[in-house]
Structure formats: C-alpha cells, structure tokens
Amino acid sequence: MSAVEVWWARLDDSRPALADDLDAVERERLNAYARDEDKARFLLGVAIVRRVLGVHLLLPPAAVQLDRTCPDCGRPHGKVHADGMQVSVSHSGDLIGVAFHPSTPVGLDVELVDPKLDPDALATITLADSEAAHLTRYAETDRARAFTQYWTRKEALVKATGDGIRADFRKIVVTPPDQPAAVLDWPAHTGPVQLADLAVDAKHVASLAALTSAALTVHSIDAAPLLTR
Ligand SMILES: CC(C)(COP(=O)(O)OP(=O)(O)OC[C@H]1O[C@@H](n2cnc3c(N)ncnc32)[C@H](O)[C@@H]1OP(=O)(O)O)[C@@H](O)C(=O)NCCC(=O)NCCS
Structure with a gap:
C-alpha cells in the first residue's frame, strides 16, 4: 500500500482566520466549546482535514464536502468521511494529528x-x-x-x-x-x-x-x- 500521511499541528498553530473555511455545522461545534484549548484543537483538526483534502481535490478548503454523521445518533460528530480519502482525526494536549490514506481505512x-x-x-x-x-x-x-x-x-x-x-x-x-x-x-x-x-x-x-x-x-x-x- 502507499504511505499513510499523518499531518501534525500544535496548539500554537491556531489562528482565528482558520475558522473562515468551516461550514455551518463546524462553526456551531466550534462555538459550543467552552475552553479556548478545546476550540483550538477542534479548529486545527478541521483546518488540516480541509486544507489537505483541498490540495488533493484541487478545491478551496471551504468547498470540500465532509460527512461527519454519527452512526449512533445521526449528529455531526462522527468519523470524517470524504470522497476519495480515508481520514482519521485525533487531538490531545498540545498535539493535533490527522491521518490520510486514499483507500485503506485508518485510525489515529x-x-x-x-x-x-x-x-x-x-x-x-x-x-x-x-x-x-x-x-x-x-x-x-x-x-x-x-x-x-x-x-x-x-x-x-x-x-x-x-x-x-x-x-x-x-x-x-x-x-x-x-x-x-x-x-x-x-x-x-x-x-x-x-x-x-x-x-x-x-x-x-x-x-x-x-x-x-x-x-x-x-x-x-x-x-x-x-x-x-
Ligand atoms: C471517537 C472517539 C474514540 C474519540 O476519542 P477521543 O480520544 O475523545 O478523541 P480524539 O481526539 O482521539 O478523536 C476525535 C475525533 O474522532 C473522530 N471520530 C468520532 N467518532 C468516531 C468513530 N466512531 N470512529 C472513528 N473516529 C471517530 C472525529 O473526527 C473526532 O474529531 P472531531 O472532534 O474533529 O470531530 C470517541 O469519542 C468515540 O468512540 N465516539 C463515538 C461514540 C460516541 O461518542 N457516542 C456518543 C454520542 S452518540
């Protein structure tokens, strides 16, 4: 199989302009976090997903279509699904990582x-x-x-x-x-x-x-x- 790419960011990489690419559901989730650190981790995860997929699909990050439907409850907080790419997001402490592979399901x-x-x-x-x-x-x-x-x-x-x-x-x-x-x-x-x-x-x-x-x-x-x- 081809390599799994894992893109890493740190909390310091967060900046308000990254929110410009979020869709309405992501914005709602961002605003619901009470702690700034949680906001930043979520925002960075979304930004990496959208920017890497945007390069891959030749689309602006905001135009990338993502499905986050939770199979349990239907709300948009499940695993990220995107056309043509398997994705897994994880964040904790200072680190935010996103794994990508074109065909093989991955978990990070x-x-x-x-x-x-x-x-x-x-x-x-x-x-x-x-x-x-x-x-x-x-x-x-x-x-x-x-x-x-x-x-x-x-x-x-x-x-x-x-x-x-x-x-x-x-x-x-x-x-x-x-x-x-x-x-x-x-x-x-x-x-x-x-x-x-x-x-x-x-x-x-x-x-x-x-x-x-x-x-x-x-x-x-x-x-x-x-x-x-
Ligand atoms: C996914 C899960 C393992 C996350 O663990 P965590 O250590 O708290 O968080 P991580 O930072 O490692 O992972 C979070 C990411 O996992 C992804 N994710 C969510 N559900 C997932 C699932 N079932 N499988 C794989 N990835 C999932 C999301 O992309 C999420 O990132 P986001 O915050 O940007 O949306 C855990 O929350 C889970 O199993 N959730 C599904 C079940 C659940 O919560 N049910 C109750 C609500 S119906």
Whole structure:
C-alpha cells in the first residue's frame, strides 16, 4: 500500500482566520466549546482535514464536502468521511494529528500522558487480564505512560473500524508497550489490520492502525506551513 500521511499541528498553530473555511455545522461545534484549548484543537483538526483534502481535490478548503454523521445518533460528530480519502482525526494536549490514506481505512489516536491518572483502576475496565498483569511490571513512575500506550493502540484500532468506544477494549489484546505494536487477539474483527506507534514527543504517545495486510509506511508531516497560507 502507499504511505499513510499523518499531518501534525500544535496548539500554537491556531489562528482565528482558520475558522473562515468551516461550514455551518463546524462553526456551531466550534462555538459550543467552552475552553479556548478545546476550540483550538477542534479548529486545527478541521483546518488540516480541509486544507489537505483541498490540495488533493484541487478545491478551496471551504468547498470540500465532509460527512461527519454519527452512526449512533445521526449528529455531526462522527468519523470524517470524504470522497476519495480515508481520514482519521485525533487531538490531545498540545498535539493535533490527522491521518490520510486514499483507500485503506485508518485510525489515529494521540494522547497526552497524564501522570495523575490511575492506570491500575483504568486497567480493570480497558485492558485484558494478560495486559493488566503486564502493566504491573512497570515502575509506578512509568505506568501512566505504559497504560496510555495500550490505550492509544486500542483506540487507533477502533477508530479505524469506526466503532469508537462502543467496542469492548478488554476484548482487544495488543502487544505490551515495550514491544512493537501488534494485535494479538481481536475476536470482533476478522479482516486484516496493521498497527504502529508513532514517535511524537516526550509528553504524548500516539498510535496508528490501518485495515490492511500490507506493510505500513507512515509519513509524518508538519502541518504548520499549510496552516499559515
Ligand atoms: C471517537 C472517539 C474514540 C474519540 O476519542 P477521543 O480520544 O475523545 O478523541 P480524539 O481526539 O482521539 O478523536 C476525535 C475525533 O474522532 C473522530 N471520530 C468520532 N467518532 C468516531 C468513530 N466512531 N470512529 C472513528 N473516529 C471517530 C472525529 O473526527 C473526532 O474529531 P472531531 O472532534 O474533529 O470531530 C470517541 O469519542 C468515540 O468512540 N465516539 C463515538 C461514540 C460516541 O461518542 N457516542 C456518543 C454520542 S452518540
């Protein structure tokens, strides 16, 4: 398969003019966020989607047609669907990423590692027994990061299928965080899948899934120049 492009922005890349390209639904969602940081993360995700697809389709960003219909409730907060491109958006902390592939469904998840989270408690509801047992081998100072890597691997998988958090994370078994990312057991999914961790920065972890049997090649691209135009 051709490479998956993952475009990355940081909160600092946000600027009000990016909102000019939003459609009415996106504007409504933008205005509904109470915190400036949440507004900026959403705005940057939309701007990357629209600008990258605009280049691909030879259209102005505002003219790109997107479908965000949630299969559960019909509201426009679901996975982004666009003609001729598979897309996955993720944002957390300082980072906003969008993965693109012309034909293969992709799932991207980035998370800020929160040193205050309780990995042992979260493990009981999100990790398989074998994963939770492996997590206890990490020193307490490393455990939040290890848990978060388990989480991004699983969330990348369910974002690729579009199931999102409806999926039972305890029934998806992935390799331990100190080993290369791979799926060990996922009874609910019978098709091909590839999984990889993406190097981002010291504060965040990120994973990418693609529903293919072909080897995964990832191009990480700085979105900042695209966002200043
Ligand atoms: C998608 C989901 C996994 C997001 O996790 P998160 O860590 O909070 O957020 P991320 O930043 O990683 O991802 C958000 C992006 O995922 C995308 N997304 C939403 N639903 C998705 C789904 N079912 N599958 C894949 N991607 C989805 C959107 O593009 C969203 O970006 P946006 O804010 O620009 O619209 C989670 O919210 C989910 O499963 N949602 C669907 C189920 C749900 O919420 N149902 C209740 C409402 S009916």
